Amino acid sequence: MRIWSLGRLIPPAVAAFILAIGLVVVPAGAQEGSGSNPTAQAVSERQLLDELNKVQGRVSIPDRKAATLQQPQGRDYQGFHERALPWIGGIAIGGMLLVLFLFYFIRGRIRTQAGESGVRILRFNALERLAHWTTAVAFIVLAITGLNFVFGKRLLMPLIGPEAFSTWTVWAKYAHDFVAWAFMLGVLVMLVLWVWDNLPDRYDANWLKKAGGMFDRSNRTHPPAARFNTGQKLIFWAVVLGGISLSVSGIFLLFPFVFTDVNGMQMAQYVHAAVGVIMVAVIIAHIYIGTLGMEGAYDAMGSGTVDLNWAKEHHSAWVEKQQAKADGRVPPHNATEPAE
Amino acid sequence: MARMKFLCDADRCIECNACVTACKNEHDVPWGINRRRVVTINDGKPGERSVSMACMHCTDAPCAAVCPVDCFYTTADAVVLHSKDLCIGCGYCFYACPFGAPQYPRVANFGSRGKMDKCTFCAAGPEADSTEAEYAKYGANRLAEGKLPLCAEMCSTKSLLAGDGEIIAAIYKERVTQRGYGSGAWGWQTAYRETVEV
Numbered sequence: 001m002r003i004w005s006l007g008r009l010i011p012p013a014v015a016a017f018i019l020a021i022g023l024v025v026v027p028a029g030a031q032e033g034s035g036s037n038p039t040a041q042a043v044s045e046r047q048l049l050d051e052l053n054k055v056q057g058r059v060s061i062p063d064r065k066a067a068t069l070q071q072p073q074g075r076d077y078q079g080f081h082e083r084a085l086p087w088i089g090g091i092a093i094g095g096m097l098l099v100l101f102l103f104y105f106i107r108g109r110i111r112t113q114a115g116e117s118g119v120r121i122l123r124f125n126a127l128e129r130l131a132h133w134t135t136a137v138a139f140i141v142l143a144i145t146g147l148n149f150v151f152g153k154r155l156l157m158p159l160i161g162p163e164a165f166s167t168w169t170v171w172a173k174y175a176h177d178f179v180a181w182a183f184m185l186g187v188l189v190m191l192v193l194w195v196w197d198n199l200p201d202r203y204d205a206n207w208l209k210k211a212g213g214m215f216d217r218s219n220r221t222h223p224p225a226a227r228f229n230t231g232q233k234l235i236f237w238a239v240v241l242g243g244i245s246l247s248v249s250g251i252f253l254l255f256p257f258v259f260t261d262v263n264g265m266q267m268a269q270y271v272h273a274a275v276g277v278i279m280v281a282v283i284i285a286h287i288y289i290g291t292l293g294m295e296g297a298y299d300a301m302g303s304g305t306v307d308l309n310w311a312k313e314h315h316s317a318w319v320e321k322q323q324a325k326a327d328g329r330v331p332p333h334n335a336t337e338p339a340e
Numbered sequence: 341m342a343r344m345k346f347l348c349d350a351d352r353c354i355e356c357n358a359c360v361t362a363c364k365n366e367h368d369v370p371w372g373i374n375r376r377r378v379v380t381i382n383d384g385k386p387g388e389r390s391v392s393m394a395c396m397h398c399t400d401a402p403c404a405a406v407c408p409v410d411c412f413y414t415t416a417d418a419v420v421l422h423s424k425d426l427c428i429g430c431g432y433c434f435y436a437c438p439f440g441a442p443q444y445p446r447v448a449n450f451g452s453r454g455k456m457d458k459c460t461f462c463a464a465g466p467e468a469d470s471t472e473a474e475y476a477k478y479g480a481n482r483l484a485e486g487k488l489p490l491c492a493e494m495c496s497t498k499s500l501l502a503g504d505g506e507i508i509a510a511i512y513k514e515r516v517t518q519r520g521y522g523s524g525a526w527g528w529q530t531a532y533r534e535t536v537e538v
Contacts, residue, residue, distance in 0.1 A: 041387035042351070042523050048381070055526075057381035057391075060357065061374055066440055069379040069393055072530045074438040078402035081436070149408045149430070157410065166409045166426040173428055177452065256431055256453075266435050 089277035096281040110294040120305040135186030145172035187243035197227040198236040342504035352499035355390035359491035367479025373443040375459040394459035395441035396531035403433035419461040429453035462489040
């Protein structure tokens with residue numbers, strides 16, 4: 001009776017056990033059965049590109065860059081490099097040349113109204129001139145060799161042929177890589193030397209309102225300015241900020257993949273190339289006004305001295321301060337007591 | 341003329357790296373240069389896939405477009421090749437390449453690179469076909485001998501296909517239809533702006 005009842009109980013228990021196992025096993029078995037899709041869990045290229053914008057994995061070689069299977073951003077880089085950049089550069093540089101040509105044609109050379117006094121005062125000392133010319137020569141080398149990477153194959157290569165152009169471009173590349181360090185040093189020294197004289201001051205608003213007298217064809221407008229007028233300050237900050245962005249992005253490019261991945265390298269190129277061509281346009285304007293555009297301006301950076309009348313016209317507040325210093329007086333604009 | 345393409349059937353690739361070894365051996369590729377590599381995605385996880393990748397010989401090749409000395413050219417078979425005599429090792433082609441194909445021997449300072457090296461679809465370079473000068477710079481020229489790239493020719497699972505785009509796409513389509521699945525032609529959309537629809 002007891003045994004019989006136990007015997008009656010066992011089959012339902014076994015049946016329940018088999019059923020329980022079956023419930024677990026059957027769905028798993030259905031996945032692995034014939035005619036199933038072994039790629040159900042597989043990674044899909046489209047999904048990876050949609051979610052991560054690129055496809056990365058693992059490689060068995062030491063080159064970590066090789067683990068990026070696909071980065072469609074290369075196509076964007078192609079678009080920037082071959083379409084956007086030549087246009088940005090062409091418009092910035094061509095536009096600036098056109099503006100300067102028109103300015104020279106309409107305004108002419110800005111003469112010193114009072115003529116030369118014969119008295120000369122020191123404007124830039126030897127260290128300042130050295131810093132300026134180091135940066136200037138370096139920038140011209142970098143600008144020519146840099147523009148060669150964008151426009152060389154379009155303008156120069158058809159003239160001299162691919163072999164000669166390739167040889168020149170190898171040397172241009174080395175010049176760009178090495179001269180860059182002189183440029184970076186020059187920008188830093190100029191920053192230290194001139195930052196205090198380039199902070200905004202009380203003359204800036206008025207100078208800007210009158211556009212520095214640049215557009216007065218009678219040449220009688222000379223808004224007062226301290227050592228640097230607002231236009232010069234803008235050039236200074238353009239050189240400092242542009243120079244620093246060029247330096248930082250340039251160091252990324254000089255040491256490829258040390259600081260970043262391929263998309264970071266593309267970004268460094270975008271910054272370096274765009275800031276580079278805009279700086280070339282800015283410096284063309286700087287060169288114009290420092291040489292052809294204004295009588296007496298070149299002497300400041302050439303010999304380091306300027307004519308007193310030139311200084312009075314363009315930097316009246318600076319001249320007063322310099323003369324006061326020479327006479328041992330308190331400069332009038334810094335006077336704490338009311339002037340007599 | 342054929343339009344040469346590569347197609348890696350990721351559902352067949354077993355990451356044996358024989359294509360990589362064959363390529364290195366066939367072209368005597370120096371240390372540190374990999375014209376072909378196998379990338380494993382989701383390594384060790386369910387659904388892991390390996391893809392053998394080299395230069396895809398793109399349509400409107402980004403490398404060729406961005407080259408500042410225009411050292412690239414496309415053959416009648418649509419193979420993208422370059423001249424090491426003109427290359428200046430600037431590295432722009434690597435930034436532009438969606439597939440990481442261009443390789444550079446490391447020389448001198450400031451990360452300066454030697455002349456670029458990449459997969460030639462076993463079609464070597466601009467030198468006269470099958471000459472020593474051509475082999476030294478670009479490796480073997482199998483296409484000139486009527487042979488297809490060695491990596492695909494000796495692939496043990498026939499995962500890697502090389503040849504005329506239409507023919508290899510048809511082979512792949514037939515496979516996918518027969519077995520009932522396929523993870524697609526990796527890289528085709530980016531390289532050729534079209535893919536194999538099955």
